[in-house]
Amino acid sequence: xxxxxxxxxxxxxxxxxxxxxxxxxxxxxxxxxxxxxxxxxxxxxxxxxxxxxxxxxxxxxxxxxxxxxxxxxxxxxxxxxxxxxxxxxxxxxxxxxxxxxxxxxxxxxxxxxxxxxxxxxxxxxxxxxxxxxxxxxxxxxxxxxxxxxxxxxxxxxxxxxxxxxxxxxxxxxxxxxxxxxxxxxxxxxxxxxxxxxxxxxxxxxxxxxxxxxxxxxxxxxxxxxxxxxxxxxxxxxxxxxxxxxxxxxxxxxxxxxxxxxxxxxxxxxxxxxxx
Amino acid sequence: xxxxxxxxxxxxxxxxxxxxxxxxxxxxxxxxxxxxxxxxxxxxxxxxxxxxxxxxxxxxxxxxxxxxxxxxxxxxxxxxxxxxxxxxxxxxxxxxxxxxxxxxxxxxxxxxxxxxxxxxxxxxxxxxxxxxxxxxxxxxxxxxxxxxxxxxxxxxxxxxxxxxxxxxxxxxxxxxxxxxxxxxxxxxxxxxxxxxxxxxxxxxxxxxxxxxxxxxxxxxxxxxxxxxxxxxxxxxxxxxxxxxxxxxxxxxxxxxxxxxxxxxxxxxxxxxxxxxxxxxxxxxxxxxxxxxxxxxxxxxxxxxxxxxxxxxxxxxxxxxxxxxxxxxxxxxxxxxxx
Numbered sequence: 001x002x003x004x005x006x007x008x009x010x011x012x013x014x015x016x017x018x019x020x021x022x023x024x025x026x027x028x029x030x031x032x033x034x035x036x037x038x039x040x041x042x043x044x045x046x047x048x049x050x051x052x053x054x055x056x057x058x059x060x061x062x063x064x065x066x067x068x069x070x071x072x073x074x075x076x077x078x079x080x081x082x083x084x085x086x087x088x089x090x091x092x093x094x095x096x097x098x099x100x101x102x103x104x105x106x107x108x109x110x111x112x113x114x115x116x117x118x119x120x121x122x123x124x125x126x127x128x129x130x131x132x133x134x135x136x137x138x139x140x141x142x143x144x145x146x147x148x149x150x151x152x153x154x155x156x157x158x159x160x161x162x163x164x165x166x167x168x169x170x171x172x173x174x175x176x177x178x179x180x181x182x183x184x185x186x187x188x189x190x191x192x193x194x195x196x197x198x199x200x201x202x203x204x205x206x207x208x209x210x211x212x213x214x215x216x217x218x219x220x221x222x223x224x225x226x227x228x229x230x231x232x233x234x235x236x237x238x239x240x241x242x243x244x245x246x247x248x249x250x251x252x253x254x255x256x257x258x259x260x261x262x263x264x265x266x267x268x269x270x271x272x273x274x275x
Numbered sequence: 276x277x278x279x280x281x282x283x284x285x286x287x288x289x290x291x292x293x294x295x296x297x298x299x300x301x302x303x304x305x306x307x308x309x310x311x312x313x314x315x316x317x318x319x320x321x322x323x324x325x326x327x328x329x330x331x332x333x334x335x336x337x338x339x340x341x342x343x344x345x346x347x348x349x350x351x352x353x354x355x356x357x358x359x360x361x362x363x364x365x366x367x368x369x370x371x372x373x374x375x376x377x378x379x380x381x382x383x384x385x386x387x388x389x390x391x392x393x394x395x396x397x398x399x400x401x402x403x404x405x406x407x408x409x410x411x412x413x414x415x416x417x418x419x420x421x422x423x424x425x426x427x428x429x430x431x432x433x434x435x436x437x438x439x440x441x442x443x444x445x446x447x448x449x450x451x452x453x454x455x456x457x458x459x460x461x462x463x464x465x466x467x468x469x470x471x472x473x474x475x476x477x478x479x480x481x482x483x484x485x486x487x488x489x490x491x492x493x494x495x496x497x498x499x500x501x502x503x504x505x506x507x508x509x510x511x512x513x514x515x516x517x518x519x520x521x522x523x524x525x526x527x528x529x530x531x532x533x534x535x536x537x538x539x540x541x542x543x544x545x546x547x548x549x550x551x552x553x554x555x556x557x558x559x560x561x562x563x564x565x566x567x568x569x570x571x572x573x574x575x576x577x578x579x580x581x582x583x584x585x586x587x588x589x590x591x592x593x594x595x596x597x598x599x600x601x602x603x604x605x606x607x608x609x610x611x612x613x
Contacts, residue, residue: 006353009405010405010409010412014594026290109289109293110293112286112289112290112293113290113293113294113297120548120551120552120554121551121554121585121588121589122585124551124554124569124573125298125301125303125581125582125585128572128573128576128581129301129302129304129576129581157475201416205416205418208418209419209420209555210420212418212420212555213555213570213573215573216573225418226422228418228420228421228424232424235424235428236428236432239428240420242424242425242428243425246418246421246424246425249415249418249421250413250416250418250421253416253417253418254412254413254419257412257415257416258412261412
């Protein structure tokens with residue numbers, strides 16, 4: 001453990017902060033000094049003080065409490081997006097890679113279309129036409145995200161399918177579903193684990209950006225991106241409204257990216273991925 | 276070679292067509308009536324019906340998609356619900372400002388990213404290496420809209436070092452009017468020799484370009500570091516080293532040579548990525564580009580404009596990818612064209 005800390009202080013720092021974010025999300029009601037949506041017009045736009053560490057917003061809500069509860073919004077969206085994207089991408093990728101043929105061709109051409117341009121743009125186009133809510137946001141980002149995993153798993157599954165031990169299974173007459181479940185799938189998912197941890201920060205950034213544009217979380221949800229957008233109008237005089245929620249986005253995305261980087265170095269040292 | 280290019284272009288066209296169909300189908304399930312918002316809040320039922328007919332919305336979806344495909348080639352990308360102007364001419368007006376911004380950001384990204392990546396690779400494991408790696412992850416994890424607001428507050432509002440927003444000082448319009456040729460203010464003032472205006476446009480470009488540059492700089496620094504570390508171990512670089520070339524040349528010339536290829540790849544991809552990032556930045560800096568146009572289109576549910584912008588960025592993205600493949604093949608003869 002100490003060896004790891006010494007060798008890669010960045011990864012350790014990322015892991016510790018990521019863990020802290022998770023803990024803050026779980027313990028939000030215990031940590032937040034005020035309810036996140038308690039409105040006190042007489043206390044509006046107070047600068048940071050001992051009573052309100054991060055100040056108060058335009059309707060007198062405690063920014064510190066809202067930032068803490070924010071750990072339950074976009075990180076949860078990210079978790080759901082990655083879960084759904086894996087649930088769609090991994091099976092499709094394994095099937096395409098193992099069986100090949102026309103189905104493989106169709107799935108890969110569909111992913112070509114999705115991967116043909118930046119996921120933020122596609123998510124933006126989807127979110128723009130869906131009614132703005134966290135559900136639409138999750139759907140929009142998931143639609144743009146699953147092809148990456150389908151691609152990744154497909155390549156892996158295709159190479160596993162040709163290995164001698166899989167050939168041997170087939171020769172022994174073991175049914176395909178069993179080979180897929182017991183042999184191909186477990187040997188294809190390692191790069192996905194790495195990618196998911198790397199993508200966590202990316203999804204949080206995308207979700208926050210869409211909420212900032214008004215396409216995701218709606219008031220009074222304490223979402224970090226939405227808080228930045230709401231604070232924009234008061235920003236020149238009330239700097240704390242934008243600064244703290246944005247810092248929360250940055251720190252969370254940074255922590256998970258560092259962690260993912262570290263996992264990649266350990267599990268899969270030669271890949272460089274750009275989204 | 277010609278066959279390779281032909282196949283790549285054909286695949287790219289299929290991809291763009293897929294994108295159009297996809298956005299069209301989604302735009303069709305939108306709750307909300309574009310014809311009603313075109314006609315305005317006080318329109319009668321007859322006026323809305325006329326608007327629907329005028330916009331072609333009374334046709335079935337398949338027919339509209341077919342007509343749209345015909346229009347893409349002939350330059351008819353539909354009419355914006357919001358501006359009531361042809362979408363393609365709207366895009367032609369706003370895109371140059373964005374392209375100028377993104378190019379400025381990429382120049383900053385290369386000038387910052389390559390030296391930092393090289394420095395990190397030269398002394399791996401050092402304090403500087405850790406700092407540069409942390410910095411590059413910071414650039415990649417940065418919420419750009421937030422960085423834009425913070426830099427604006429610090430450098431424009433508080434320190435008053437740089438202008439808050441806009442493309443140039445509006446007072447200069449009277450003394451040194453800008454002749455618009457390319458719609459890129461820096462380039463325009465440069466080619467017309469309008470030095471006062473050039474200073475003002477550059478001053479206004481700094482903050483937004485820095486914000487957009489955060490991501491490219493981070494990605495390039497990471498890429499160069501990884502690539503150079505990879506190549507330093509290779510036989511021909513060891514050879515150069517054992518011949519007694521100074522370390523500077525070993526890294527800067529020989530190891531970097533092989534890093535150019537991935538850097539070129541990343542540059543093209545980052546170009547398209549940064550185009551989308553401007554969607555979040557332009558409205559903050561009052562930059563009259565594609566991003567501001569897209570943001571307005573999104574907030575007014577202007578579907579023809581949304582589809583048009585998506586199509587435009589998709590075409591650029593696909594073109595960049597194609598360019599990358601061709602440039603790679605030219606830079607590295609070991610890559611076989613299939």
